[in-house]
Amino acid sequence: MNLQVNSSVHPYSIIIEPGSRKQLYEYIIEQTKKHPTSFLVITDDCVADLYLEEVLNSFPNHIRVETSIVPHGEKAKSFQQYENLLTAALQFKLDRGAMIIALGGGVVGDLAGFVAATYMRGIPFVQVPTTLLAHDSSVGGKVGINHQLGKNMVGAFHQPSLVLYDPELLMTLPEHEWRSGFAEVIKHGFIADKEFLEWLRRNVTSFQHWDMNILSEMIYRSIAVKAKIVEEDEKEAGNRAFLNFGHTLGHAIEAELGYGEITHGEAVAIGMKFALAVSEKVFHVNLNYETYLKMLESLGYDLTIPDVNIHKLLDRMKVDKKSYNQSIRFVLLKEFGNPELIEITEEILLEELSMKKGG
Numbered sequence: 304m305n306l307q308v309n310s311s312v313h314p315y316s317i318i319i320e321p322g323s324r325k326q327l328y329e330y331i332i333e334q335t336k337k338h339p340t341s342f343l344v345i346t347d348d349c350v351a352d353l354y355l356e357e358v359l360n361s362f363p364n365h366i367r368v369e370t371s372i373v374p375h376g377e378k379a380k381s382f383q384q385y386e387n388l389l390t391a392a393l394q395f396k397l398d399r400g401a402m403i404i405a406l407g408g409g410v411v412g413d414l415a416g417f418v419a420a421t422y423m424r425g426i427p428f429v430q431v432p433t434t435l436l437a438h439d440s441s442v443g444g445k446v447g448i449n450h451q452l453g454k455n456m457v458g459a460f461h462q463p464s465l466v467l468y469d470p471e472l473l474m475t476l477p478e479h480e481w482r483s484g485f486a487e488v489i490k491h492g493f494i495a496d497k498e499f500l501e502w503l504r505r506n507v508t509s510f511q512h513w514d515m516n517i518l519s520e521m522i523y524r525s526i527a528v529k530a531k532i533v534e535e536d537e538k539e540a541g542n543r544a545f546l547n548f549g550h551t552l553g554h555a556i557e558a559e560l561g562y563g564e565i566t567h568g569e570a571v572a573i574g575m576k577f578a579l580a581v582s583e584k585v586f587h588v589n590l591n592y593e594t595y596l597k598m599l600e601s602l603g604y605d606l607t608i609p610d611v612n613i614h615k616l617l618d619r620m621k622v623d624k625k626s627y628n629q630s631i632r633f634v635l636l637k638e639f640g641n642p643e644l645i646e647i648t649e650e651i652l653l654e655e656l657s658m659k660k661g662g
């Protein structure tokens with residue numbers, strides 16, 4: 304299955320193909336039409352143990368391929384790891400003709416992409432997602448690292464030259480990683496494709512046993528939503544902000560708990576439940592979203608706002624990137640598939656937060 308993103312920087316392909324990791328080099332040459340001088344594969348310790356060798360074996364012997372391994376988990380999206388990777392790239396003497404390969408989940412993709420965006424003012428990179436979450440983060444060119452004061456606060460837009468998605472790589476994911484990724488899948492249903500939401504409800508009842516066709520179709524349909532939005536608004540001047548549904552509170556929770564204490568998607572799922580409730584209040588509508596919350600709960604999500612100070616959450620939401628002139632802006636739904644970015648008062652948020660906390 305293939306998709307094409309017509310980015311204004313350069314069009315790129317998204318290929319969803321079981322087993323494709325074993326032909327990574329061939330795909331790169333065929334799809335990007337580039338012949339890099341060398342490669343730097345950036346991955347994390349967990350992925351390295353499982354898949355690095357297979358990926359490296361796809362390169363012919365005469366091609367120079369270097370490797371840098373970072374610790375797994377959200378904490379790796381740090382200034383320290385970013386600097387370490389730049390140092391490694393310099394020590395490897397990578398030139399501007401080199402290419403970075405991000406072999407990993409969202410953390411590796413964001414971090415390696417930011418290295419690619421900034422090393423010698425930018426070199427090409429390829430995303431090889433190894434998690435479900437990364438079906439989202441690998442598309443659209445948002446790359447970056449976290450700051451203690453806010454998630455993804457330092458970054459760039461740097462479009463990949465190729466996204467090569469091998470769904471077989473997901474078969475070793477632990478349950479919480481499925482939950483993390485599936486939150487972004489269902490988000491795409493909420494904001495853009497009601498029919499897809501129903502398809503998910505019918506087809507995804509457990510993360511334990513996947514039919515490869517269902518998994519590939521789910522990834523394809525979810526990426527298709529994302530690709531369309533980022534194509535129309537590459538740098539989030541408008542509708543791309545809809546992809547942030549659930550993220551305003553989700554990011555605040557991640558930062559307040561400490562990065563990595565809860566997965567990104569599990570925090571976003573809590574944020575979506577909250578945003579759905581606020582949507583009903585603000586737009587005076589009945590979304591009938593309970594069936595989808597039940598679905599998430601049956602898949603193991605805990606949708607309760609964690610036990611943290613709600614004023615601190617509010618302060619964190621104020622520094623969200625969608626904030627404008629000190630006001631908090633939220634993505635809300637008028638109906639499924641009909642999102643809006645809207646300014647929300649602190650009073651509404653505090654009232655809703657105190658009601659929802661603990662239940």
Ligand SMILES: O=C(O)C(=O)C[C@@H](O)[C@H](O)[C@H](O)COP(=O)(O)O
Binds near residue numbers: 440443487547550624
């Ligand atoms: O691609 C986008 O745009 C998104 O907002 C997708 C999000 O799911 C993703 O988590 C993204 O990295 C969040 O970006 P941020 O700008 O809100 O930090």
